[in-house]
Amino acid sequence: MRGCVIHGAGDLRVEELPEPVAGPGRAVVAVRYGGVCGSDLHYWRHGGVGDFLLSEPMVLGHEVVGTVVAYGEGADGPAPGTQVAVHPATPCGACPECLDGRANVCRDTRYLGSAARTPHVQGGFAARIAVPAGQLRALPAGLGLRRAALAEPLSVALHAVRRAGPVEGRHVLVTGAGPIGALVVAALRAAGAAAVTVTDLLPRALEFAAAAGATTLVRAGDPADPGLPDEVDTAIEASGSAAGLDTCLRSVRRGGAVVQLGMLPPGMSPFAGNLVVSREIELRGALRFDVEFDGAIELLAREDSFDALVSAVVPVEQAVEAFALAADRSRSCKVLLDFGA
Incomplete structure (x- = not known):
């Protein structure tokens, strides 16, 4: 399957990756769209975001939506075939911040497509990904995948x-x-x-x-x-x-x-x-988000004005061109990668 892998500054490749397996507690999602974020652009341009530098190849992307394919042992969630948005964070649930209701600043969180820890947390820019089942959010009726791809940045x-x-x-x-x-x-x-x-x-x-x-x-x-x-x-x-x-x-x-x-x-x-x-x-x-993800999905379902902020949808095979477009704010707002049906 196809995935977007960053190897270093200026070195973004569309590669063939192994199919993911739905391990215990996890779900496999067929990704349809992935939004190119400013942090993705930093990894592409500079090989890192702030103090988080690449030390190994990493699949980019954390703004992803798609369709549930399968669940692993002990996992449960929206039925296979359901269109979902993927919450990109997996907080530890045990640190003082999590216990204080501030999971967005968890000191031991895992975030899709992040080099903040080693091994890096591989991201969502792949045709299929395996994530904790609890990160899936079913889309309400009337909310299509294209607009739903804005759920993560709207949550921010x-x-x-x-x-x-x-x-x-x-x-x-x-x-x-x-x-x-x-x-x-x-x-x-x-x-x-x-x-x-x-x-x-x-x-x-x-x-x-x-x-x-x-x-x-x-x-x-x-x-x-x-x-x-x-x-x-x-x-x-x-x-x-x-x-x-x-x-x-x-x-x-x-x-x-x-x-x-x-x-x-x-x-x-x-x-x-x-x-x-x-x-x-x-x-x-203000760092990332937590419960706002559900509110973002509800707001996107109510308002069609958000469609105007998706300025381009680019096939994953043209990922480098998509990144260049996303980096040019004189021409674009939110650019989506399209991983196909």
């Missing part, structure tokens, strides 16, 4: 909005209109935000943010743009840049909250720390 966005606190009736700033930033916009509107201002360097990215429901678009760095509002209630930084964080800190009201969602470059990042003190701003991190 929902968790960030949850970390921001109450947003109903409020004005929220989002810096960065990549796929996650656009999904944050959609999550904010679903949560009742009265206004969502989005900044980005690229006009095309701002178009996707508008499709997701942004009320004000700001072209960062463009002197002709009227610029940011004087003040917002809350800000979510989704660009992964120090400049984006600075914009959030300088724009949020006194006593407001800033959520750092985008992964900043490794090492030290300068930021306006004195504003955190003098304005008593709450600076919060």
Whole structure:
């Protein structure tokens, strides 16, 4: 079967892989679509994500949907033939964070397509994968696999909005209109935000943010743009840049909250720390998600506007071209790999 394997920076290969076996407690899923994530692009471009570096070949991918094929001994879940989304995380369930209800920051989690541990956790970009049966979520009636492929990144966005606190009736700033930033916009509107201002360097990215429901678009760095509002209630930084964080800190009201969602470059990042003190701003991190995965599936089933954020579907045989397209935000939002029926 076909799979997308990263061997090092710039070395992505579509290879023939052995068919997986449904071992005890596990399920085999025939993958139909896999969304190319920013972390996948980091592995492709740099051979790692932050401090997590490749030390062996790894199947990429953690945004996958497909159809249940079979179960192993002692496993149970949606019946074979059911279309499902795959939750990519397997937390340990025993560490202090898991016991405190924060499984998304589990210190011993396993996450599809991650080099955070060795041996690496092989990912979901393969025609068939074997995963713990508890990670499967049956899709509700009316939700097709193409839109359902957004469940994982939408879960990230929902968790960030949850970390921001109450947003109903409020004005929220989002810096960065990549796929996650656009999904944050959609999550904010679903949560009742009265206004969502989005900044980005690229006009095309701002178009996707508008499709997701942004009320004000700001072209960062463009002197002709009227610029940011004087003040917002809350800000979510989704660009992964120090400049984006600075914009959030300088724009949020006194006593407001800033959520750092985008992964900043490794090492030290300068930021306006004195504003955190003098304005008593709450600076919060947001990592992945947990129970939000189920909420993301429900929201996707209700709203067809998410379809506009899937900008391309590319056959797996053209994976390298798909990655190049996903890396070019002037042309794309969410790019899906198609593994066939």
